Amino acid sequence: MAKLGFFEKIKAGLAKTRDVLTMDLNDLFSKKVIDKDLYDKLEELLIGADMGPQFTYDLIDDVKKRVSRQDLQNADEIKKVMQERMNGILQKVDKPLIIPKGKPFIIMTIGVNGSGKTTTIGKLAGSLKSDGYEVMLVAADTFRAAAVEQLEIWGKRVGAPVIKQKTNADPAAVVFDAMAKIKTGYSGVVIVDTAGRLHTRVNLMEELKKVKRVINKEMPELLPEILLILDATTGQNAVSQAKTFKEEIGATGIVLTKLDGTSKGGVLVRIASELALPVRYIGVGEGLDDLRVFDSADFTKAILD
Ligand SMILES: Nc1nc2c(ncn2[C@@H]2O[C@H](COP(=O)(O)OP(=O)(O)OP(=O)(O)O)[C@@H](O)[C@H]2O)c(=O)[nH]1
Numbered sequence: 001m002a003k004l005g006f007f008e009k010i011k012a013g014l015a016k017t018r019d020v021l022t023m024d025l026n027d028l029f030s031k032k033v034i035d036k037d038l039y040d041k042l043e044e045l046l047i048g049a050d051m052g053p054q055f056t057y058d059l060i061d062d063v064k065k066r067v068s069r070q071d072l073q074n075a076d077e078i079k080k081v082m083q084e085r086m087n088g089i090l091q092k093v094d095k096p097l098i099i100p101k102g103k104p105f106i107i108m109t110i111g112v113n114g115s116g117k118t119t120t121i122g123k124l125a126g127s128l129k130s131d132g133y134e135v136m137l138v139a140a141d142t143f144r145a146a147a148v149e150q151l152e153i154w155g156k157r158v159g160a161p162v163i164k165q166k167t168n169a170d171p172a173a174v175v176f177d178a179m180a181k182i183k184t185g186y187s188g189v190v191i192v193d194t195a196g197r198l199h200t201r202v203n204l205m206e207e208l209k210k211v212k213r214v215i216n217k218e219m220p221e222l223l224p225e226i227l228l229i230l231d232a233t234t235g236q237n238a239v240s241q242a243k244t245f246k247e248e249i250g251a252t253g254i255v256l257t258k259l260d261g262t263s264k265g266g267v268l269v270r271i272a273s274e275l276a277l278p279v280r281y282i283g284v285g286e287g288l289d290d291l292r293v294f295d296s297a298d299f300t301k302a303i304l305d
């Protein structure tokens with residue numbers, strides 16, 4: 001099979017979202033008349049696609065104004081307005097992660113269990129390696145028995161060493177080991193895997209705060225990237241999760257994973273407008289090649305064109 005081009009791959013990954021959105025939009029616009037029924041259906045559709053109430057009502061207000069000014073003559077044009085507004089929101093969070101070469105750089109992942117942290121780390125490590133970076137992985141998920149093993153499998157696959165201790169070791173101690181390694185002159189990208197699964201949310205947050213404290217204390221001159229990993233298939237739950245992590249730990253960037261498995265890819269619009277954090281990458285599959293640098297124009301085009 002021919003290797004899909006960069007954009008085709010994103011488009012394929014977002015197929016479920018595109019199918020539902022464009023099919024419903026096309027149905028909606030087939031009658032070519034703008035009336036109350038159309039507004040109601042449009043509202044239902046956008047809320048159903050998890051785009052969030054703010055985007056939905058702002059869009060409808062905008063459309064109503066344009067219709068009353070007679071700027072909008074038929075329903076097809078609404079799609080264009082929607083595209084513009086989506087771009088407007090997504091452009092603001094379109095800030096790729098810039099990683100310097102020849103200097104240490106720390107990425108700490110955070111997110112609830114199963115959101116895709118470890119897989120994202122594997123994919124990211126692979127892509128950084130092929131871009132010529134040195135990469136080291138840190139197994140700070142010491143809670144789940146198989147977690148270290150899972151990270152090691154990725155490490156072997158992409159050729160990145162893994163810093164680890166025993167299951168149930170203090171995650172902060174594992175990170176401390178990694179910081180010691182940096183102090184000996186390591187100048188690659190250090191990616192820290194963390195647990196998502198603890199008995200209580202409070203424990204998890206305290207553990208993550210402690211890991212972050214160790215990074216900040218040992219390497220005060222480095223500004224770590226705190227990458228919040230969110231699962232798109234959980235739709236609007238991803239938004240409330242994200243808020244909790246942002247408030248409690250602080251995050252500097254987002255990765256939205258599993259876009260290939262959902263028709264709710266529109267949730268990114270909601271995440272972007274409610275969290276205002278840079279979206280660094282999107283996950284469109286489980287394979288090594290399935291992490292993409294987020295590009296707002298490609299994203300909008302892939303789900304609306
Ligand atoms: N389809 C699809 N599956 C994904 C993607 N990212 C991760 N997964 C799958 O989601 C599942 C959970 O991924 P993990 O990387 O183990 O998630 P985690 O956040 O590390 O989970 P914990 O370690 O339990 O907290 C795995 O089966 C992954 O293969 C994606 O972009 N697309």
Ligand SMILES: [Mg+2]
Pocket residue numbers: 117118119141147193194
């Ligand atoms: Mg994991």
